[in-house]
Each structure stands twice: as C-alpha cells, then as structure tokens.
Amino acid sequence: xxxxxxxxxxxxxxxxxxxxxxxxxxxxxxxxxxxxxxxxxxxxxxxxxxxxxxxxxxxxxxxxxxxxxxxxxxxxxxxxxxxxxxxxxxxxxxxxxxxxxxxxxxxxxxxxxxxxxxxxxxxxxxxxxxxxxxxxxxxxxxxxxxxxxxxxxxxxxxxxxxxxxxxxxxxxxxxxxxxxxxxxxxxxxxxxxxxxxxxxxxxxxxxxxxxxxxxxxxxxxxxxxxxxxxxxxxxxxxxxxxxxxxxxxxxxxxxxxxxxxxxxxxxxxxxxxxxxxxxxxxxxxxxxxxxxxxxxxxxxxxxxxxxxxxxxxxxxxxxxxxxxxxxxxxxxxxxxxxxxxxxxxxxxxxxxxxxxxxxxxxxxxxxxxxxxxxxxxxxxxxxxxxxxxxxxxxxxxxxxxxxxxxxxxxxxxxxxxxxxxxxxxxxxxxxxxxxxxxxxxxxxxxxxxxxxxxxxxxxxxxxxxxxxxxxxxxxxxxxxxxxxxxxxxxxxxxxxxxxxxxxxxxxxxxxxxxxxxxxxxxxxxxxxxxxxxxxxxxxxxxxxxxxxxxxxxxxxxxxxxxxxxxxxx
Numbered sequence: 001x002x003x004x005x006x007x008x009x010x011x012x013x014x015x016x017x018x019x020x021x022x023x024x025x026x027x028x029x030x031x032x033x034x035x036x037x038x039x040x041x042x043x044x045x046x047x048x049x050x051x052x053x054x055x056x057x058x059x060x061x062x063x064x065x066x067x068x069x070x071x072x073x074x075x076x077x078x079x080x081x082x083x084x085x086x087x088x089x090x091x092x093x094x095x096x097x098x099x100x101x102x103x104x105x106x107x108x109x110x111x112x113x114x115x116x117x118x119x120x121x122x123x124x125x126x127x128x129x130x131x132x133x134x135x136x137x138x139x140x141x142x143x144x145x146x147x148x149x150x151x152x153x154x155x156x157x158x159x160x161x162x163x164x165x166x167x168x169x170x171x172x173x174x175x176x177x178x179x180x181x182x183x184x185x186x187x188x189x190x191x192x193x194x195x196x197x198x199x200x201x202x203x204x205x206x207x208x209x210x211x212x213x214x215x216x217x218x219x220x221x222x223x224x225x226x227x228x229x230x231x232x233x234x235x236x237x238x239x240x241x242x243x244x245x246x247x248x249x250x251x252x253x254x255x256x257x258x259x260x261x262x263x264x265x266x267x268x269x270x271x272x273x274x275x276x277x278x279x280x281x282x283x284x285x286x287x288x289x290x291x292x293x294x295x296x297x298x299x300x301x302x303x304x305x306x307x308x309x310x311x312x313x314x315x316x317x318x319x320x321x322x323x324x325x326x327x328x329x330x331x332x333x334x335x336x337x338x339x340x341x342x343x344x345x346x347x348x349x350x351x352x353x354x355x356x357x358x359x360x361x362x363x364x365x366x367x368x369x370x371x372x373x374x375x376x377x378x379x380x381x382x383x384x385x386x387x388x389x390x391x392x393x394x395x396x397x398x399x400x401x402x403x404x405x406x407x408x409x410x411x412x413x414x415x416x417x418x419x420x421x422x423x424x425x426x427x428x429x430x431x432x433x434x435x436x437x438x439x440x441x442x443x444x445x446x447x448x449x450x451x452x453x454x455x456x457x458x459x460x461x462x463x464x465x466x467x468x469x470x471x472x473x474x475x476x477x478x479x480x481x482x483x484x485x486x487x488x489x490x491x492x493x494x495x496x497x498x499x500x501x502x503x504x505x506x507x508x509x510x511x512x513x514x515x516x517x518x519x520x521x522x523x524x525x526x527x528x529x530x531x532x533x534x535x536x537x538x539x540x541x542x543x544x545x546x547x548x549x550x551x552x553x554x555x556x557x558x559x560x561x562x563x564x565x566x567x568x569x
Contacts, residue, residue, distance in 0.1 A: 001383060001386045001387055001388065001478045001479060002125075002378055002386075002479070003377065003378055003383065003396065003479045003482065004021075004373065004374050004375065004376060004377060004378060004400070004482075004483065005125040005126060005127055005153070005155070005373035005374070005376045005377075005378055006020060006021040006370065006373050006374050007019070007020050007021075007118075007123055007125065007126045007127065007370060007373055008020075008026070008126070008127045008128075008129070008157075008162070008366050008367070008368070008369025008370035008371070008372065008373045009111065009114055009126055009127070009128045009129065009366065009369060010129050010159070010162070010363075010365040010366040010369060011040070011083070011107060011110065011111065011128050011129065011130070011142070011145075012037075012040055012083070012184055012185055012186075012365075013040060013081055013083040013084060013184055013185040013186025013187060013212060013213075013214070014039065014040055014080075014081070014184070014185025014186060014212075014213060014214070014336070015037035015038065015039055015040060015185060015336070015362070016037060016038050016039075016040050016110050016114060017036060017037045017038065017114070017362070017363055017365075017366040018114040018115075018117060018118070018366060019363070019366040019367050019369065019370035020118065020370060021370050021371070021373070021374045021460075021483065023433060023462055024433060024459075024460040024461065024462030024483050025460060026166070026366075026367040026368075026370035026371050027370075028363050028366060028367065029114075029117045029118060030117070031053060031054070031117060032053070032054075032117070033053075033054045035054075036360075036362060036363050037362060037363070038052070038053040038054070038110070038113055038114060038117075039053050039054060039056065039057045039080075040080065040081075040082075040083065040107075040110050040185075041053065041056040041057045041060060041078065041079070041080045042056055042078070042079050042080075042082075042106045042109045042110065043055070043056035043059040043060065043077055043078035043079070044077045044078075044094045044096045044097045045059070045077070045096060046096050048096060048097055050109055052109050052110060052112070052113035053113055056078055057080075059077075059078045060076075060078040060080065060254055061254050061255060063076055063077075063078055064247075064250055064251040064254045064255060065251065065255065065277060065278045067247045067250075067251060068247060068248065068251045068278075068280040069280055071238065071241075071243075071244045071247055071248075071280075073243045073244075073246070073247060075093055075094075075095050077094045077095060077096045077097075079092045079094075079101070079106055081185075081186055081214060082103040082106045082107060083103070083107065083186055083187075084186050084187075084209065084210065085103045086103045086104060086107065086134075086138045086141040086142060086145075087103075087134075087135065087137035087138035087139075087140060087141040088103070088137075090102075090103065092106065102141075103141060104141040104142070104144040104145040104148065105145070105148065107141075107142070107145035108144075108145040108146075108148035108149045109149075111128075111145060111146060111148075111149035111151070112149045112150070115149060115150065115151075123151070124150075124151060124152040124153060124378075124382050124385075124386075125151065125152065125153035125154070125373075125376075125378050125379065125382055126146070126151050126153075126154055126155075126373070127154075127155045127156075127157050127369045127370070127372055127373040127376065128142060128146060128154060128155075128156055128157070128369070129156075129157050129158065129159045129162050129365050129366075129368075129369050130142055130156050130157070130158060130159065131158070131159055131182075131184075131187045131189050131207060131209060132158045132159065132160050132161075132182075132189040132191055132205040132206075132207055133187070133189060133205070133206075133207040133208070133209050134158075134209070139156055142156060143156070152379070152382055153378065153379045153382055155373075155376055157368075157369055157372055158189075158191075158202075158205070159182055159184075159189055159334070159365050160180040160182055160189050160190070160191030160193070160202070160205060160334070161191070161202060161368070161372070161491075162364075162365045162366075162367075162368030162369045162372060163180045163182060163332055163334045163359075163364050163365050163368050164178060164180055164191070164193045164200055164202075164332070164368070165200070165368040165369075165371050165372050165488065165491060166359060166364045166365075166367045166368030166371060167180075167330075167332050167356070167358075167359055167364065167368075168195060168198070168200055168487075168488045169371060169458070169459065169460065169485060169487060169488050170458045170459055170487065171195075171458070171487075174195055174196075174197050174198040174403075174487070175195055175196055175197065175329075176194075176195055176328075176329030176330075177192060177193070177194055177195075177203075177323065177327055177328050177329055178192075178193040178194075178195060178328070178329060178330045178331075178332055179191070179192060179193070179314070179318075179328050179330070179331045179332065179351070179352075180193060180332045180334060181310075181314065181331055181332065181333055181334065181338065181347065182207075182334035182335050182365075183211075183212065183213070183307075183310055183333075183334070183335040183337045183338050183343070184212050184213065184334070184335040184336070184337075185212050185213040185214060185335070185336065185337075186209075186210075186212040186213070186214055187207065187208070187209050187210075187211065187212050188207050188208045188211040188212055188309075188310050188313065189205065189206075189207035190205065190206050190207060190310070190313060190314045190317055191204070191205045192204045192205070192317060192318070192321055192323070195329075197403055198403040198487050198488050198489055199403060199489040199490040200488060200489065200490045200491065201490050203321060204317055204320070204321055205317075206313050206314075206316065206317045207313065208309070208310075208313060211306070211309055211310060212335075212337070213258075213261070213335070213336060213337045214253075215306050216261055216303050216306055216337060217253045217257040217258050217261060218249065218253060218257070219302045219303060219305075219306055220253075220257040220260055220261060220294075220299070220302055220303075221249050221252045221253050221256075221257050222249070223301075223302045224292070224294060224298060224302060225252045225256060225257065225272070225290070225292065226239070226248070226249075226252070228290070228292045229248075229282075229288065229290075233282040233284075233286060233288050234282045234283040234284045234286070235248070235282050235283065236283075237283045238282075238283065251280075255278055256272045256290070260272055260294055260299075261299075261303075261337075261340075262336075262339075264294065264296055264299045264340075265339040265340050265341065266339070267296075268295060268296045269293060269294070269295050269296070270293075270294050271291070271292070271293050271294075272290055272291070272292040272293075272294065273290065273291055274288070274289050274290040274291070296341070296342070299342065300342045303340070303342055303343075304342060304346065307340075307342065307343045307346055308346070311346060311347065311350055311351065314351060315350070315351070318351075325350075325351040325352035326352065328351070328352045328354055329354060330354050330356045331347060331351060331352050331354055331355045331356060332356050332359065332364075333355065333356065333357060333359075333361050334361050334364055334365060335361050335362075336361060336362055338361045339361060344357075371460070371485065372491055374400065374460075374483050374485070375400035375401055375485065375491055376400075384417075387417060387478060388478055389417060389418060389419040390419055390420065390476075391418070391476040391477055391478045392413065392418050392422065392426070392467055392475050392476065392477040392478070393413070393414040393415075393417040393418045393477070393478055394411060394412070394413060394414065394428075394444075394465070394467075394477050394478065394479060395411070395412050395413075395414050396409055396410070396411050396465075396479065396482055397409060397410050397411075398410075398482065398484065399484070400483070400484060400485065401484070401485045401486075401488055401489050401490075401491055402455070402484065402485075402486060402489060403486070403487060403488070403489045404455070404486075405454065405455050405457060405486065406452055406453065406454055406455060407452070407453055407455060407484055408450055408451070408452050408453075409450070409451055409453065409482075410448045410449065410450050410451075411428060411442075411444055411448070411449055411451060412444065412445065412446055412447060412448045412449065413426060413444055413445055413446050414446075415446055423469035423470060423475065424470065425443070425469060425470035426443070426444050426445065426467060426468070426469060426470075426475065427441040427442060427443055427444065427467070427468045427469075427470075428441065428442050428444045428449075428451070428465055428466070428467050428468075429441050429442075429465075429466040429467075429468070430451060430453055430463050430464070430465060430466075431463065431464045431466060432453070432454070432456070432461060432462070432463055433461070433462040433463070433464065434456065437453075437454045439451055439452075439453065441468065444467075453484070455484060455486040456486060457486055457487055458486065458487040459485075459486060459487070460483055460484075460485050460486075461483065461484045461485075461486055462481060462482075462483050463481065463482055463483070463484070464480060464481055465477060465479065465480050465481065465482070
C-alpha cells in the first residue's frame with residue numbers, strides 16, 4: 001500500500017510519459033516498444049479497436065500516404081494534437097466508431113495506455129502535468145480525461161514546476177534564478193524560478209499554447225519540401241486547391257518533416273528519400289520520387305524565426321521582472337525540440353551562456369511529476385480500499401521535502417484498522433536505504449511517538465520501517481517505507497494555479513467549482529493562493545523554516561472538492 005501518490009504523468013501534445021517512484025528515485029516506465037515516451041496519438045480501426053501510441057502513429061502515416069494517392073479528402077479515424085483543443089467545443093469524428101470524440105475523451109485513451117504500462121499494481125492516484133498557460137476550462141478538461149481513464153485522485157501540476165523539481169534536487173547551487181524553457185510538441189512555456197537555500201518559488205510564467213514542434217514540422221514542409229516539389233514536379237494545381245494542399249502538407253509532415261527535424265538535431269545533413277509505398281503522382285501523372293538533401297544551414301533558415309518567437313517571449317518575461325540573462329544561474333531545457341543545436345546557440349547568444357543540458361528534455365517533466373507526487377498523500381478513502389488489514393496498520397506524518405539534514409516524523413498504530421491480535425508491545429526501527437544510518441528501536445502504540453531521522457543532502461532519502469514485538473519478532477506493517485526529498489522545498493507553494501481536485505468531487509460539483517474559480521479571479525489573483533498541506537508538519541521551527549513561510553504569498557488557500565478555504569498566515 002502506498003501512502004504517497006508516487007506516479008507522475010507528462011500528458012504531452014506529441015508524446016506522453018509516465019514515471020513512478022522506485023526506491024526513492026523517479027523511474028520512467030518503458031512503452032510496449034521499449035521507448036521512454038508514447039506518441040499522443042489515438043486511432044480506431046474497422047473492428048472498433050482502440051489503438052494508442054506507436055501503432056496509432058503507424059496508422060496515421062498509412063492514412064496520409066493513402067490520401068496522397070487520390071488527393072481525395074476523407075474522414076480520418078486517427079487523431080493527434082488534440083491537447084491543443086482541450087477545453088474547447090472542437091470534436092473529432094470517427095467513421096469507424098460512428099460518433100464524435102471530444103479532446104478529453106481522446107486524452108483519456110492516452111492516459112489509459114500509460115496506465116496499462118504498470119503491470120504490478122493498480123493506480124488510482126496520479127499527478128498529471130499541464131502547460132503553465134492552461135486556463136480553467138483546459139484544466140477542467142484534463143480532469144475529465146483523468147476520471148474517464150479511471151483515476152480517482154488527481155493533482156494537476158504545471159510542467160515548468162515539474163521540470164524545476166526534477167532539476168533542483170541534488171543541485172549544489174541552492175540560490176539564484178533559474179529559467180525553465182519548455183518548448184514542447186504543441187505548446188511553449190517559460191517560467192522564472194527563484195531558489196533560496198533550496199526553497200523554490202515560481203516568480204512568473206509566460207507562454208503560447210499554439211507554439212511548438214508542430215510549427216517547426218510545417219515550416220520544413222512549406223519552405224523546404226514543397227519548394228523542392230514545385231521545382232521538380234507539376235503540383236501548382238494541387239497547391240491552388242485548399243483541400244489538396246492540406247493533404248499534401250499533412251502527408252509530408254508525418255512522413256518526412258518530423259524525422260528530418262529530429263535527425264538534424266544530431267547531424268549536419270539529412271537526406272529525405274521516398275519509400276516505394278509513399279509515392280504519388282503529380283498533375284502530369286509523373287510519379288513523385290523525393291530525393292532531397294537538407295543541411296543544418298537550410299534548417300536554421302527555416303526554423304530560426306519560429307524559435308525567435310519563443311525567445312522574444314522569454315525576453316519579455318525577463319524584462320518585466322527587471323532581470324537580464326546575466327542574472328540567470330541556469331536555463332533549463334525541456335521538450336524534444338530543445339535538442340536542436342540551432343535553438344541552443346540562439347539561447348546562448350540572446351539569453352544566457354548558462355544553458356544547462358544535464359537533464360533529459362524528453363523525460364524531465366514526468367520525473368519531476370513523480371517526485372512531486374511523492375510528497376502528496378494518497379486520499380484516505382483510497383488507502384482504505386487498498387489496505388491489507390492482516391498487516392499492522394501505521395499512520396506516519398512527516399514533511400516530505402526539507403532543506404534541513406534531519407527531519408522529525410510522528411508515528412502511531414492504527415489498531416482499529418488492523419485485523420488479528422496486535423501485540424501489547426511494539427517497537428519501530430527506521431533504516432535508510434543506503435544502510436549507513438538507522439534509528440534506535442522506538443516504542444510505538446496508539447499514541448503518537450516522535451522520531452528524528454538523518455538525511456543525506458541533495459537527494460531523495462528512502463527509509464524502511466521495521467516493526468518488532470516485545471520478543472523481537474518481525475511484524476509485517478503498512479506502510480513499510482517512506483521517502484523524504486532533502487535539499488528542495490517550497491513545492492506546495494510553487495503552483496500558479498492551485499488545482500487540487502478529486503475526480504469524483506469534481507464531476508459532482510463542477511458548477512460550484514467554476515463559481516469558486518470566478519470568485520477567486522475577482523477577489524485575488526490566482527498566483528496569490530497556494531494549496532494548504534494536508535500532512536502535519538512535525539518540523540521544529542528554524543530560520544530556514546521561517547524563510548520557507550516568507551517565500552509563500554500572504555494569503556493561502558485550498559481548492560478541493562469545489563470549495564475554497566483561505567487563511568492569513
């Protein structure tokens with residue numbers, strides 16, 4: 001039984017990923033094709049089977065190639081980039097299914113696919129990341145997708161916050177400004193993060209929900225591939241017809257452009273060569289056989305203007321915070337397109353030399369979401385569903401993140417939730433996973449006992465709980481492990497939008513939730529609110545804890561089950 005959520009999902013426009021905390025470390029769970037990510041693509045075949053991921057992406061490429069044969073526009077049964085229309089009235093019609101799908105329904109299929117990658121336990125609780133610029137209706141649609149996928153407890157986390165969490169843990173430098181530059185498949189976010197003695201706070205965010213890798217793909221099609229076709233084949237009539245032009249652009253994008261973009265991130269030259277099953281005829285009935293060499297210089301001419309849009313947004317963010325690139329300690333890259341050497345050079349020239357490439361841009365958000373999830377309690381009702389009452393049930397309260405090197409926790413026995421005879425005398429021992437530290441045996445009962453544990457700096461600290469009776473016989477217990485992140489703090493105050501909703505309550509009280517959001521927007525900016533921690537804080541007062549409190553906004557609040565609670569600190 002898990003007492004923390006521990007699962008994080010990066011629900012992306014182009015690719016998605018899931019990570020789980022294992023032995024105190026976030027681990028990306030591989031797809032069925034042994035990749036770190038799953039394409040955010042959904043397809044419905046004639047048997048009404050649902051295909052998600054690489055199999056769906058293969059169907060999309062086949063559909064695109066087939067459409068080029070006739071240039072007849074037909075309704076597709078394969079869908080991508082639906083994250084861009086989350087929270088809107090846009091629908092996707094599938095002839096094979098005989099119905100229309102909304103964006104959240106397609107997103108739910110991606111979430112189900114990610115959920116299926118976990119074979120050894122059922123998942124009811126999860127942290128799902130969203131772009132920083134998502135509005136309330138887009139957050140609402142994401143929550144609906146999560147409920148449809150079978151999740152009972154969901155917390156939404158902004159993608160830059162997730163990336164900063166993953167990056168911040170273990171960093172030697174605990175003070176300064178970081179810039180999270182998140183250029184994804186369909187959206188762009190930039191966040192200014194301040195670290196003060198390891199306490200993180202998001203100072204400002206900006207972005208564009210319609211700027212991302214897909215814009216790069218279409219630029220390659222429009223400015224490199226189509227000019228080549230115009231020069232060598234008769235396609236002017238095709239380009240003059242809007243429907244045929246769209247078919248051509250989509251086909252070239254999925255069959256050639258995306259691969260060219262990726263390959264040129266790691267080499268200086270790439271050749272686009274046609275496949276036998278991907279040929280089509282021009283207006284003179286000549287078979288189109290693409291043989292095009294693209295250099296990094298060609299790519300820079302095409303992509304630099306799009307990257308410049310993101311850089312200009314970043315400059316505006318720094319300017320309104322009275323900062324320059326020289327004030328930044330690190331610029332953290334997130335998203336597949338940030339592999340591009342063109343973008344990295346532009347960032348170094350225009351923003352800062354301190355571009356950090358130490359984290360994997362493709363998985364850092366999912367890993368950060370899992371780390372964040374390891375600090376959030378699983379809801380009591382969900383824990384009750386998964387309890388093994390034949391084991392001794394314990395209640396443990398502790399600060400899941402800290403900048404101190406020791407931490408206090410309290411522990412007590414839940415006798416009423418434990419079946420069988422509970423020994424009269426019980427003792428608990430806490431052992432750190434590296435084996436270099438363990439506590440003394442502490443007597444535990446239905447009354448709370450305090451224990452101090454020692455932490456290794458700058459890392460996730462996993463502890464095992466060993467329980468013994470009065471004769472030193474081992475007693476099985478739940479939970480039997482817990483994790484504390486040392487060297488990072490302020491995670492519960494970093495969100496600009498304090499979304500903390502349970503799916504069941506969300507659907508039941510959606511109207512009340514919307515009204516509550518509107519009231520907050522009128523009375524106080526959302527950035528002035530933070531989620532109140534549900535875990536008890538047994539930490540002793542210290543100057544660092546004082547700084548932690550001062551780093552939060554004056555007002556705090558919790559948005560849960562459609563209700564708002566606020567208090568003055």
